[in-house]
Amino acid sequence: MVTLSRRFSTATSDSLGCISLKQFPQNPHKPTPFYQIQQQQQPKQLESQIVTTLDGCKNLTQIKQVHARILVKGLDQSCYVLAKLIRTLTKLNIPVDPYPLSIFNRVNYPNPFLYNALIRGYLIEERLNESTEFYSLMRKEGVVPVSFTFTALFKACGATMDVGLGRQIHGQTILVGGFGEDLHVGNSMINMYIKCGFLECGRKVFDEMPNRDVISWTELISAYVKSGNMESAGELFDGLPVKDMVAWTVMVSGFAQNAKPREAIMFFEKMQEFGVETDEITLIGVISACAQLGAAKYADWIRDVAEKSEFGGRHSVVVGSALIDMYSKCGSVGDAYRVFQGMKERNVYSYSSMILGFAMHGRAHEAMKLFDEMVKTEIKPNRVTFIGVLTACSHAGMVEQGWQIFELMEKCYGIKPSADHYTCMVDLLGRAGRLQEAHELVKTMPIEPHGGVWGALLGACRIHKSPDIAAIAANHLFELEPYCIGNYILLANIYASCGRWNDVSTVRKLMRTRGLRKNPAFSWIESEKGMVHEFFSGDMTHPRSGEIKQALEDLLDRLEAKGYQPHLSSVAYDVNDEDKRRILMTHSEKLALAFGLISTIPGSKIRIVKNLRICEDCHSVICGASQITGREIIVRDIMRFHHFRDGICSCGNFW
Ligand SMILES: [Zn+2]
Ligand SMILES: [Zn+2]
Incomplete structure (x- = not known):
């Protein structure tokens, strides 16, 4: 699959031209290999005692004391103890050169773990060159790497996005052999390819792995999600034998992030059916999906699931703030405020979401009141808070106050507009x-x-x-x-x-x-059972389109009796008035409205979402409809929310 350079040839020392061995002086008085046998007779008990002591070391002085003891006890060739000593040093960010390196250089027959300790030490210092040179030295000395050697090197290649080196090390795992079934090596290799941006190479490694665990699967699924390829992510997810919370969450959040809110909610529903637990991240994912969809029916259900877990809005400030945002975007600003009031702890996000929520729905005075309340607490407003406050001023037509706040944000809070x-x-x-x-x-x-x-x-x-x-x-x-x-x-x-x-x-x-x-312009509306119905402009394919057309005609007749005139100027085509009238009549939001009127309980709220801006004619028809039917109608278009009640819209006829 990949072309390997010969940099890490396992053959002989002369192919390792790039490495300067001078850097790693060999012991000139190398004792015979029998020394090793002697060494193995070191009391194991003492060794493990020292290793435990090293675990407790917090600073260099303590480590040096233990090192002295190692020398006194004649353990100066014990790779087991010395590897631990080096690891303890490098973990405390002691540079490999000179101290740990000198420990290594005094050992006559370093084992793979000792090499590893040094390779990892260099990697901690982000000295990738030195660590690969040590790897080469290890190979030259005929020492067989262990899986940790490769996992550490792959991790470093991923972090530095050095796919060239990563491929060479991949080649090494094949040349050295015996790592084909090693899960850790396989997983770190997948991770390396993904981090370097070679997702398909990662996939190939995955496909060729004889054993995989949930980490291998989740790693790849997340990578597909990040690249926006939800199809491949879904396919892999289906094949995952045991699906844990993390894998489910990756899918739910993935659909939400890739603007597929309906799928996100569907996955979350399935997750609930299978009794998989949820955590904050899952909840945030599904909450944001629901906010995108603006589906009020799901909102209550999601809030209930959150409340039943330990991450409800009361206890988790993150989930609480997300719920506020969700309810606002679903047009239920009252519910958003109830979540806000129920929160045990609030932060700048909760306040900002709530202020923005009020502002979006034209409840400017409540937004301003909350802002005043907020500045009295210790919570400092941020840039989002000011977007909320300025939006509120805009809705209420408070021009002078808006200017004041605009100046205040930099002067008092240091936030540049x-x-x-x-x-x-x-x-x-x-x-x-x-x-x-x-x-x-x-x-x-x-x-x-x-x-x-x-x-x-x-x-x-x-x-x-x-x-x-x-x-x-x-x-x-x-x-x-x-x-x-x-x-x-x-x-x-x-x-x-x-x-x-x-x-x-x-x-x-x-x-x-x-x-x-x-x-194509389209609108959607939820029916009683939470089903989402989509309508395109001029679309008469809905199974109940006959009834819809009738309901719409009845509505327009009643409105005309009250003085409504179609806004023919909303049609940007130079056609005759009759055609304009016909075009206007089948605008998607009118079809959705008529369907809402015939399919929901009389007196209940109607919620419509539109993918574009609502037109003037639809705006005035819906305004009138809210008056003559006594219904509250909430339309979310691409720009803002319109709450129609008793013939008045919250946007003040400006959008
Ligand atoms: Zn329209
Ligand atoms: Zn409006």
Whole structure:
């Protein structure tokens, strides 16, 4: 599989040209090998006594005392004792050169363990060259390495990402022979290849191993997870004979990290079925999956599992903070606050998650109150806390207070505003209709504005129908995020809403020349039983689509009776009004809403998640629906949460 260099040829000394043996002087008066036999008669009891004493040594003086005793007792050739002596020294970070090295050099017939102690000592000092030179010396002297020799060397190659050397040592294990069935050697070899970025080589080693343990499997599964290859990770996991908590957790967290929240939850469910225990890491994984999905039904269940383990929100500040974030993202800010209140201990993450949660849901005053409470404790706010506070100001239209806090964060807390904080400020000003001021702020930023900053400005231009500033923001975005189609669509929509059809077609042309295709818009909703139903725009494939269409028509009739007019400007196509009306009617969030109305208990909350920004027309339809049906409707779109209740949205009609 790999080409091996001859650097470690086991043949003769002349092939070891790269090693200077002068460095390791040989004993000029080498006694005969019979000396070794003599040595073996050393009292074993004394040896183990000294080894135990060495275990208790805490400093160099103590070790030197033991060393003196070793010499007095005539154990100066006992490899067993001396290897331990060297290990004790190097563990205390005593440099190999000169002290441990001098101990080694006085031994006439060093055994593999003594070599090993020195190789490891060099590795602790990160002197990979010296340790491999010692390995060569060992081979030259005909001393057979032990598995620890290889595991230590593989570990060092992995740490320094030296795959060339790693391959040579791999070759050595084959040349020396007898390590094919050694689990530790195999596992450390897999680890080395993975750390060096040669996952497939690691896989090959794994496939050829006659014995494997859970470490071999988990090592590879984690590597696949990290590379985003969940398919191979899943395949290996299925083959794992005994699945322990660690392996399960790798899968749950892996799916969560690779934006496959549904699979993460499915694995967590299976894990529960099999009665596998959970720890904090498993919980954090599944909690983040649930937060991504925004699935409220799973949220309660996951919280219950956490409570039943010893890592519930009450006791574990990490799990508690994650639960707060999860509930906020599932649209249940009340539940998030209950978790927060129940926590025995709180830290900056718990406060920040809660402040951000309130802010996201438009409960600005609660967010500000909690911030005031927080600064009275010993907990110092961090950059996330300020994102929450500024978002809250933005939602409540508190422009002056926002400016004050923006200045306060650096002055009082030493936190330099990042581009994300500027994004909040642009949002705050833009929302308040102060577009020029927002644009000025961006122009005078001491750091390079990122896509978020320009995106906030572009978003504000949509609400306030300001095509000229929109064009400036969009042009920056087209450079920063050339393939982010949402920006092109937003600009086209802004032009369309002002009737500037020529500009609309220019944007469309740009999209075409860059080969961008519109992402299909879709929304999803949970049914009563926790099943997730997906709807695409214009999609009539749902088994109940007949009923859905009927419910939607009924709803629109009732709304029209109350004065609702379709926002035809939400359609960025220059088609006739009837077509616009038809296109609007089948927007994915409307289909999801209608399905929610017919499939859930009257009066219960309806939760919808959308992959793109909600359009103006859907926003006003859902607003109206919340009033005439008396339902609370929560929509999470790509930008924010919308809580619709009694005809009012928490976003204040700004998103
Ligand atoms: Zn819509
Ligand atoms: Zn809204």
